[in-house]
Amino acid sequence: xxxxxxxxxxxLVGGSSEPTIRELSRPGRRASKYPxxxxxxxxxxxxxIKNEKxxxxxxxxxxxxxxxxxxxxxxxxxxxxxYPLGSCTMKYNPRFADYVxxxxxxxxxxxxTPAEFTQGSLEIINILEHYLTEIxxxxxxxxxxxxxASGELTGLLIIKKYLETKKLINKKxxxxxxxxxxxxxxxxxMAGFNVVEVSTDxxxxxxxxxxxxxxxxxxxxxxxxxPNTGGLFEEEILTLSKIIHDVGGLLxxxxxxxxxxxxxxxxxxxxxxxxxxxxxKTFATPHGGxxxxxxxxxxxDYLKEYLPGPIVEKSDESYSWYTPKHSIGRMHGYHGNFLVxxxxxxxxxxxxxxxxxxxxxxxxxxxxxxSSKVSKYLPLAYDEPCMHEFVATxxxxxxxxxIKAYDVGKALLDKGFHSPTIYFPxxxxxxxxxxxxxxxxxxxxxxxxxSIKLIVEELTxxxxxxxxxxxxxxxxxxxxxxxxxxxxxxxxxFELLELTE
Amino acid sequence: MFxxxxxxxxxxxxxxxxxxxxxxxxxxxxxELLIKDGLDVDESLSELEATKYFEDIGNKxxxxxxxxxxxxxxxxxxxxxxxxxTMRPEFMTSYTPYQAEISQGILQVLFEFQSLVCDLTEMELxxxxxxxxxxxxxxxxxxxxxxxxxxxIVISNGFNPNTKEVVNTLIDNAKFNLNYVPLSEYxxxxxxxxxxxxxxxxxxxxxxxxxxxxxxxLVQKAQEKGVIxxxxxxxxxxxxxxxxxxxxxxxxxxxxxSIGTPLSFGGxxxxxxxxxxxxxxxxxxxxxxxxxxxxxxxxxxxxxRAREQDIRREKxxxxxxxxxxxxAIGSAIHLSWMGPEGIYQVGYxxxxxxxxxxxxxxxxxxxxxxxxxxxxxxxxETKKPTDEILTEMGNRGFLAGIKYSDTQILIALTEKRTKNxxxxxxxxxxxxxxx
Numbered sequence: 048x049x050x051x052x053x054x055x056x057x058x059l060v061g062g063s064s065e066p067t068i069r070e071l072s073r074p075g076r077r078a079s080k081y082p083x084x085x086x087x088x089x090x091x092x093x094x095x096i097k098n099e100k101x102x103x104x105x106x107x108x109x110x111x112x113x114x115x116x117x118x119x120x121x122x123x124x125x126x127x128x129x130y131p132l133g134s135c136t137m138k139y140n141p142r143f144a145d146y147v148x149x150x151x152x153x154x155x156x157x158x159x160t161p162a163e164f165t166q167g168s169l170e171i172i173n174i175l176e177h178y179l180t181e182i183x184x185x186x187x188x189x190x191x192x193x194x195x196a197s198g199e200l201t202g203l204l205i206i207k208k209y210l211e212t213k214k215l216i217n218k219k220x221x222x223x224x225x226x227x228x229x230x231x232x233x234x235x236x237m238a239g240f241n242v243v244e245v246s247t248d249x250x251x252x253x254x255x256x257x258x259x260x261x262x263x264x265x266x267x268x269x270x271x272x273x274p275n276t277g278g279l280f281e282e283e284i285l286t287l288s289k290i291i292h293d294v295g296g297l298l299x300x301x302x303x304x305x306x307x308x309x310x311x312x313x314x315x316x317x318x319x320x321x322x323x324x325x326x327x328k329t330f331a332t333p334h335g336g337x338x339x340x341x342x343x344x345x346x347x348d349y350l351k352e353y354l355p356g357p358i359v360e361k362s363d364e365s366y367s368w369y370t371p372k373h374s375i376g377r378m379h380g381y382h383g384n385f386l387v388x389x390x391x392x393x394x395x396x397x398x399x400x401x402x403x404x405x406x407x408x409x410x411x412x413x414x415x416x417x418s419s420k421v422s423k424y425l426p427l428a429y430d431e432p433c434m435h436e437f438v439a440t441x442x443x444x445x446x447x448x449x450i451k452a453y454d455v456g457k458a459l460l461d462k463g464f465h466s467p468t469i470y471f472p473x474x475x476x477x478x479x480x481x482x483x484x485x486x487x488x489x490x491x492x493x494x495x496x497x498s499i500k501l502i503v504e505e506l507t508x509x510x511x512x513x514x515x516x517x518x519x520x521x522x523x524x525x526x527x528x529x530x531x532x533x534x535x536x537x538x539x540x541f542e543l544l545e546l547t548e
Numbered sequence: 549m550f551x552x553x554x555x556x557x558x559x560x561x562x563x564x565x566x567x568x569x570x571x572x573x574x575x576x577x578x579x580e581l582l583i584k585d586g587l588d589v590d591e592s593l594s595e596l597e598a599t600k601y602f603e604d605i606g607n608k609x610x611x612x613x614x615x616x617x618x619x620x621x622x623x624x625x626x627x628x629x630x631x632x633x634t635m636r637p638e639f640m641t642s643y644t645p646y647q648a649e650i651s652q653g654i655l656q657v658l659f660e661f662q663s664l665v666c667d668l669t670e671m672e673l674x675x676x677x678x679x680x681x682x683x684x685x686x687x688x689x690x691x692x693x694x695x696x697x698x699x700x701i702v703i704s705n706g707f708n709p710n711t712k713e714v715v716n717t718l719i720d721n722a723k724f725n726l727n728y729v730p731l732s733e734y735x736x737x738x739x740x741x742x743x744x745x746x747x748x749x750x751x752x753x754x755x756x757x758x759x760x761x762x763x764x765x766l767v768q769k770a771q772e773k774g775v776i777x778x779x780x781x782x783x784x785x786x787x788x789x790x791x792x793x794x795x796x797x798x799x800x801x802x803x804x805x806s807i808g809t810p811l812s813f814g815g816x817x818x819x820x821x822x823x824x825x826x827x828x829x830x831x832x833x834x835x836x837x838x839x840x841x842x843x844x845x846x847x848x849x850x851x852x853r854a855r856e857q858d859i860r861r862e863k864x865x866x867x868x869x870x871x872x873x874x875x876a877i878g879s880a881i882h883l884s885w886m887g888p889e890g891i892y893q894v895g896y897x898x899x900x901x902x903x904x905x906x907x908x909x910x911x912x913x914x915x916x917x918x919x920x921x922x923x924x925x926x927x928x929e930t931k932k933p934t935d936e937i938l939t940e941m942g943n944r945g946f947l948a949g950i951k952y953s954d955t956q957i958l959i960a961l962t963e964k965r966t967k968n969x970x971x972x973x974x975x976x977x978x979x980x981x982x983x
Contacts, residue, residue, distance in 0.1 A: 059650060064846040068660050068884045078629070079890030084897055085967040086904035091896075093923065095753070095760035097790045100888035102667045108629060111884055115657065119638035122645075122653030126637035139550055140641050143595050152606030157617045158814025159950045161935075164942050167608035168813055181588050193679040193815060194870035196857070204717065230869050232862035239720050242862045280577055311574060312581040327870065331550070335874030336654040337644035337834065338677065339816030342870075355717070376717030380620065380682030380710050380803065381814025393602065397549065399592020404583075408570040409551045415573060416561045432576055460650050465643070471858075488552045489560055514842060520649040523841040530837020530851035534825050536673050538663040541838040541846075 060120045061521050067538050068104045068114055078108035121521045123465055125333070129491050131417070133436045133468035133480025134228065134276060136306045136328035141397060144332065144390035153389055158381035162367050168385065169366035172359045175392040176345075182403065183305070183322045184315020185345035189354040190388050191378040195303060196230040198323030198342030199270070202299045203238035204375040205321055205346065205353045206268050212353075212373055215295065218267040222291075224253055226276045226472040228303055240267060247474055251277040251429035258290055266294050272301035273317065274308070274434035276472040278414065278480070288318025297321065302342075305329045306484070307411055307435035310404035321346050330391035341387035355379075409485035410435040413492060417483045420496035424503050425455075428475045436482035438475050439467075445477050450506050452477040454513045455499070457524065458506060461517040462498040549592075613947040614969050618925050618960025619708050619756065620681050621814060622806040624784050624894060625964050630808060630885055634878040644834075644873070648849045649841075655848035658873065659836045661880035662822075668786050668883065668891075669800045670793020671822035676834040677876035678819030678868065681803025682711040685750065685780055686718035687821065687832045687866055688799045692748035692776035694830050694865070699724045700745045702770075706731045706755030707780070734759035734918040734927075736766060742773040750778040753792065757958065758925030759918045760789070767796040776827075783807050783820060783879075784962075785924065787891030788899065799823045806962075808878025818875035829855060832866030897963035898924035901970065905961060908974040914981075917956065925960040927952055931981040940980040946973055 106114070123130075130137035148154065156165055176188045192198040203221065210218045221240040223231045225247055232242045243261055248254040252275065269291045273281045281287065288298050300319040306329045308314075314322045326332050327340035334340075346354060355378045357368035395403060411434050418427060418437040428438040444450040456466030456479065468480040483492055506513065514524060535541040553561070562568060574582060593601055615623035634640075638653060645651030645658075658676045665674040678684045689701055701719065703712075705728045712728070719726060724747075729740060734757050742749065749770040754760035767777045778799045779792035784806035792800040805817035823831060829852065837851030857864040886894065902924045906916045909928055917927040930937050934951045941948035949957040961970075 065652075065656065067656070067663070068880075069663065077887045077889055078885045079627070079887055079893075081625075081890065081893040081897065081963060084900055086901055086970070088900060089903050091899055091903070093760065094762040095790055095923070096788050097794070101787050101891050103664065103886065103888045103891060104884050105887050106884060108885070111881070112629065112633065114884075115633045115881055116636070118653040118656050119633075119636040120653065121656070122638045122642050123647070123650035124638045125641035125643075130643060132643060135643060137643055141550065143598065145635065145640075147598070147602045150603065150606050152603070152609050152611040154810045154812060155623075156609060156611055156813045157613075157615050157623065157811050157947055158621055159617050159619055160613065160813075160947055161938055161942065163939065164610040164613065164947075165813070167605045170605050170608060178589055193683075193872075194868070196867040196869045197679065197683075200718075200867060229856075229858035229861045229864070230867050233857035233860070233864040233867035236862040236864075237718075237867050239722070282576060282578065284581070285578065310583065310587060312577060312583055316581055325870075333640045333874075334643050334870075335872075336639055336642045336651075336658075336877065337873035338871040339874060340870035341816075377682070377710060377713040378717060379815065380680045380708070380714060380817075384815040385813040387816055393598065395589070396593050396598055396601065397595070400587060400589050402549070402551075402592055403589060404586055405551070405570065408573060409553070411573050412553075412561060412565075412570060415565055419564050432573075456647070457649070460647060465650065466647050485551050489557045517649050521652050522649055522845050522847040523843055525648045525841050525847040525849040526839045527849055527851065529839040530849060531853075534673065534828055534852075535838045536659075536662060536828075536835055536851065537666050538659070538838070 059123065059520055065117050068106060069538050071106050071110050071114055072104035074105055076105045076107050078106060078111050128463055128465065129487060129495060130465040131467045131481045131483050131495060132465055133482040134303055134471065136482060136484055138331055138484035139486040140331050140333040141394055143397065144393040147393045148386045148390050154386065166366055169359045171389055171392055173361050173366055175388055178392065178395045179324060179343060180345050182309055183324065183345050184313030185322055186348040187351040187354060188343050188345040189358050190343045190383040191355040192323065192342040192344055193379050193384045194338060194340040195323060195325040195342040196234060197378055198344050199230055199234035199301065200237055201344045201355055201378050202321040202323055203234055203240060205350055206297045207238055208353050208373060208375050209350060210267055217265055220265045221267055222261055222269045224271065224275065226474050227270065228276065228301060231270045231301060235270065250431055251279045252281050253287060255283055255286060258287065262290055262294055264294060266291065266296040268297040268299055270299045270301055272304045274304050277429055277438050278433040278436040279429060279431050280434050284317045292318065303328065304435065307407050309406040311407040315347065320350060326387055326391040331394045332387045332390040339384045339387055341384040341391065406485065413483040413485055413487060417481055417492045417496065420492065421481065421499055424500045428478065436480060438472065439479045439481065440475055441477040441479060448507050450513065452479050454506060454516060455479060455502055457516040458502045459498060461519050464495055464498060610942065613942060614945060615947045616959050616973060617947045617950050619950045619958060620803040621811055622784055622960060622962050623811060623964055624806045624962050626810055627885055630878060630882045633881050634874060639877055640874060645850060648847060652848060655836050657877050657880055659838060659848050661876045662836060664880055664883045665820050665822050669781065669822050670791040671800055672825045673828055674820065674822035675831050676836055677872040678821050678833055679872060680815065680817050680819045681780065681801065682714035684801035684819030684821050685711055686715045688778045688801045689715065689719055689748050689750060691799060691827060691830045692778065693724060695776055695827060696747040696774060698745050698747035701726050701748045701750065702742065702746050703728055703750040704731065704736050704752060704755065705729060706757055707752050708756050731755060734921055735761045738765065740766065742770045742775050744773055746773060746775045748776050748778055752780045754782060754923055757918055757927055758923060759921035760923055762790065762795065764795045771796065785895045788895035798827065804875065804879050808882035809875045816872055816875055818872040818879060828852060830865055831855065833868045833871055894963045898961050901965055902926060902961040905970045908970065912974060912978045925958060927956050927958055930955050930957055937980055941976060944976045946976060
């Protein structure tokens, strides 16, 4: 087994804990230096001003750099190893995109600069809108939503505003599959809709009979990701969209799984009216430890005037900001996560026509290969061809050896892999959800499958204490009750707790 | 390039799957849905070609304007040390730290971020970031609504108009009343009377117009009526400003761009959110806690997870999932780099430079509209339409400020602006207005 980013080169450093930056602080040390004040100093007497200095750490620059570098060493990342993390599309993030996004011409513009001085950035948004609408089969896009969940809320607010404008105020039900991402029902609720859950059939797809029974004149729309969260393509999507459209509802596409279908098929052709994309998944912008993302929303022509604004419009040779007539309003203080959008465009330009047309195919190819390998050791949840991800289940091992999905995930960490997504989708017992992405080599996929095999052998051996896993990392399993119960969320809290107990 | 497979690799994979081409992967997809004519996009660029392509487009931005604009985003000095540490690939290319054992780096930095935000604002619990300042205001209002079960929001009119638009989008106006209270002489009216039906008192410190006031009495009056008090603060001024905690606020939110993030055309930046522990279970977004592992070793972990969308689904405190972690990391490192003296200089010099600039503008005959009450940011009256002034000043190399009205510009100073830049600005401003 020789592959990039696996057990043979476990990147994390163990040893003793790293102190906090506050523990490193000593009075009088400092990293920063500012120029002397170059204007005549005047007395400032203002009721909003305080006398004491802010209680920030006092550290030398070398201490600061060592501290945060050491912390970096205690973290897994795409640049270090393989994240087979279902639903998250942890593909390689091209360094070149970071280079472009850090160019002074893009990175240091104040957001309120008049459009006449930011024509380049507006052009970027305009070009990206073309790429995104071409890939998704839509017509117009807004880049305001800073993340996927914000994109979902945007889509739902568009549905709401559209229905209000059409005086269809009885339409209050948003149908969401029981397998959906948690953000779907949360966003629907935030937008003021009733959440109606549709079940999943034995094959792992939306239960059409159930959907028919739930749909009526109150149906505002359906939120769906295709492929769904089981990694399966909803083969009856055209029937689903007809059922919804026949009662005047709208179809919302959750772009979390867009990577599977780029270049293969398009949400717009499936009947979706609104699509959000996660640029930080499908278009390779770095996840940043949890963000920033970018969740642009694209719509069919007839919904353009409802988009959050302003959006970019091109006229002759110049670009300007335009606020759509029935806009739902702003979703972000300025123009969304512009530098994330820029990175996504860089990625698309580097892939180009051929790369984008085969993107989904390679993502599916790797998942299909990995599922074939993994299924030799763990049963799959569905007996259907997977798209870019697949769900395996640990339910048999749970019955025979009390091994849970959680335990397999933790043991994988020891082998130098990130855990797959566990316990999702919620409808699969002891689920492990794998998404390899198209950027992993066949050796790495083999290594992961081999590791699963070893783990199953290891964990089922007599005398194993499951809670010992992982064993070889900076820390072991955390006690999750202490912070939840005692709110140890600030660096004074834990000390205080120890003193009082 | 990013897909590693050689033809040899493809043979291995095709054999395993018993297929002979990529298109065999999609036999189960209805034929009418498959893309037949390809995508209408350009051929791929090499990095060399893409460098020129993106540099050329970037050069259509006039990017060397000396920045006198603020409104929440400030041209504060951001040291390369902070940028390079923040962009370490272990931070930048990692996922949300659900797997604590391999995510102690991100978790500890975020825990430090939360602690630093609390110390700086004098609050007890901060989350691990929200999208930006504007959405943070809306999230804070939602917390107040959930806590009080009341439906009237008292919100100062002295907010960035974009922030007000975001609040108007995110707070359902069919259910809740957003009562925008006009400032009086650029100050929130001290004699304002709150009602028992008010869920929240939301105010910017300083106000968007740059004026600031001690809000202690207003906060106390609001709290006497059971109102949740929310302070939107300019974090880069917290080295000199009174802390929201010392004025008694229940929730503090901020646009955190000026701490750790370049101007970035407004995004990605970061929203800060801090509060008191008794509101912990209503807080939106991720929270990191300190604990021990199974060997009693210090460990950090995501906590109070039961509030979040992946567990509570439609009953979650917010739908936020992806946040602005990397920018929060930037904030933590920048705060640690500045230290107490650095953040004091950032605030103090900005106020001093604003005082100097106001004096110079007055000397040239300009009217400073909120001279007395303003700190680093202030309104000046123009003699020509502001759109014209902004264009003319732009042509002379200055981002002159933000249009406030047809005859007023909002000007912001940071520690970065030099006396020379200020003098040149005033000179040009005078010519442009009088020319």
